[in-house]
Amino acid sequence: MATTTLPLVRAAAAFPFMIWLRDQGHPLDLLLQDAGLPPGFVANPDQPIPLQVGIEFLRAVAHAEGPDIGCRVVAHAGVDQLGLIGLLVRASQTPREAFQLVTRAFFHHGSHEVLTFTPHAGGGTVRHVFRVPLDDEALFITQQFTAALIASVVTRGGQDGSAVERVELTPHPVFGLSLLESHFGCPVSPTLTGAAAVTLSDAMLDRPYTQPRIPLDQQVTEGCAVIRGDGTLAGSIRAVLPLLLARGGEPTLAEVARFAYMSTRTLQRRLTAEGASLSRLIEQERAARAVALLTASTSPVQEVAAEMGYGSGASFTRAVRRWTSAPPTHLRKGRSGYG
Structure with a gap:
């Protein structure tokens, strides 16, 4: 997976972590500096940052707060904080529509990541893969965060019970995957393809959101x-x-x-x-x-x-x-x- 350009991601990818740290009273600026970001870096969710910097920031938070921090952060902040991605979810009437919009727009979220939504009998699967070489710890941290965000797209509708049927992730090199099952409420299995995968039922994908739909500004993707x-x-x-x-x-x-x-x-x-x-x-x-x-x-x-x-x-x-x-x-x- 050789790269020809410097992999970039929108700063919004780290915003749920920054919001959680701020609300918990943790030293956000110190963690940002350790990852190679300037202090006070909380202004523009659409600003591009090196993907490696974003991953190191998430890793630093996980080392300080625990390996399941991605799931806890999403429970606190949710997908609405993800800039363009959050806007697309709020503009949708159902999770299925949200995933269709988000997977198309994801091309503008990160330069070396791919998000796909594949319908199948009885439901659909959302997959996320990096096009850069990452170690298993980095994959565990980033993939659980992504899977939790995918689940939050569904639970935004206020549904009771488990939002997803199955989750596939890269295991943590020390802790494995068992510590995540309580967060997802379903089996969490090792990925066989290197991609994070979340399987959802048609009932969950097509259940209308209870929140009112917010029309999408036609200019929202300018500058992507x-x-x-x-x-x-x-x-x-x-x-x-x-x-x-x-x-x-x-x-x-x-x-x-x-x-x-x-x-x-x-x-x-x-x-x-x-x-x-x-x-x-x-x-x-x-x-x-x-x-x-x-x-x-x-x-x-x-x-x-x-x-x-x-x-x-x-x-x-x-x-x-x-x-x-x-x-x-x-x-x-x-x-x-x-x-």
Whole structure:
């Protein structure tokens, strides 16, 4: 399962965990930092993040709170918190309609994940698979979370009893699967295909939701293409550079290679083939951010320099001149044709 771009996922995938941690009074910022996310990262559910970063955040929460945390998080927050995915569920009249909408839109949720819904006699099965190499612990944590979300799409209708007939997941390397059966109320078996699978009856799939349907905004999917980007490795890295730079400091080649599930040598070779380099991409992102701050703000140049991480106004001025052939003061609104 070699990758050619840096795998991305919408930040919404981690939002139920962040909501649960916040409501339980846990140190959210510390766990975010440990996973490689900036403190206060709770603003935009549609922001792309490296898939590897999201998985490491879920792993850190599981190590701190217990291996069945995915199921407990979903019981607390539910599918409504998942940005576009939550909007599609709320726009549906039945779980079957919700799964049909969500599986089509999932292409825009993650770049290296596939969600399918397959009807069969008496019901249907929802399957989720990653297109990146993950260890069994990571698969156990992420797959139980996904399976619990699938079940919550059904229980959102207020049905009593077990929402699902059967669940197939990757066992935890130490705890197996038995600790999850009480959460799902049905047999939980080892997956034979590597995919998470949740089987549902027709009765559950076609039972109308009791909550009123919320019509879907026709513009809701605008901007979704950022998850897939332009199909280049450089484009996928460019999509998450603002996030990585917001942590302070610059991402290293080794770190970006890890996010891309590549060796540093492979990453360099593929970027070179595209006429790019990590240092050049970082420089371009810093230039774009500096110009945006200078043209949209009236703050003193020294303050903008500090926000950009420069120790002095002089060094910032030299950088801006290198990027734009003009000093920072010329990039203010209404000056020299800028803004």
